Amino acid sequence: MIIHLASGNRHKVEEMQRLADATPATRALGLHVRPAKMPPVEEDTGTFVGNARKKAVALQATLPADAWVLADDSGVCVDALGGAPGVESAYFAGPQGDAAANLRKLAEVMREVPDGERAARFVCVLLLRGPGGVEQVFEGRCEGVLGREPRGGKGFGYDPLFIPEGHTCTYAELTEDEKNALSHRGRAWVQLAAWLAQAWRV
Secondary structure (H helix, E strand, O other), X not given: OEEEEOOOOHHHHHHXXXXXXXXXXXXXXXXXXXXXXXXXXXXXXXXXXHHHHHHHXXXXXXXXXXXXXXXXXXXXXXXXXXXXXXXXXXXXXXXXXXXHHHHHXXXXXXXXXXXXXXXXXXXXXXEEEOHHHOEEEEEEEEEEEEOOOOOOOOOOOOHHXXXXXXXXXXXXXXXXXXXXXXXXXXXXXXXXXXXXXXXXXX
């Protein structure tokens, strides 16, 4: 089974494929995640679901009618910032979407926030669209806190700053298996895999 991912971000494609390979239901389907050349999409709905839907619909319009499309919209929501950057996580430092600049800005704006007020969560919405108007939405969350300085060389985006609940390591210091077991995207993927297993009778 092929799913076209509404993203050209190779990190997301690789992470999704690792999840597909590690999850029994999607492994049984032989699921292959393909990156897409996305048409221009303005992510302006103000919600993770709305943005994911816009990306999925835009990509689906460029593919054959029997294609399956998966869109991901995710971000980090910080309590001390009123939930920001949230849906604007990819553009926190400006419209260029520079991940390193986004990370630096978040570390800087949180510099003076005391330890007891650094709660945050990663949120991921996976929106699957298929033939005949099929649409399913899956949401995963991971609670945690923000560290004071980025740590770790794994992962991408805000991973070096986010410390998941119950851990002392950042996302970027965990192994791939450790991160997939507790991450927002991993939790959303488990739900998606369960739906696919039922729909395809795996």
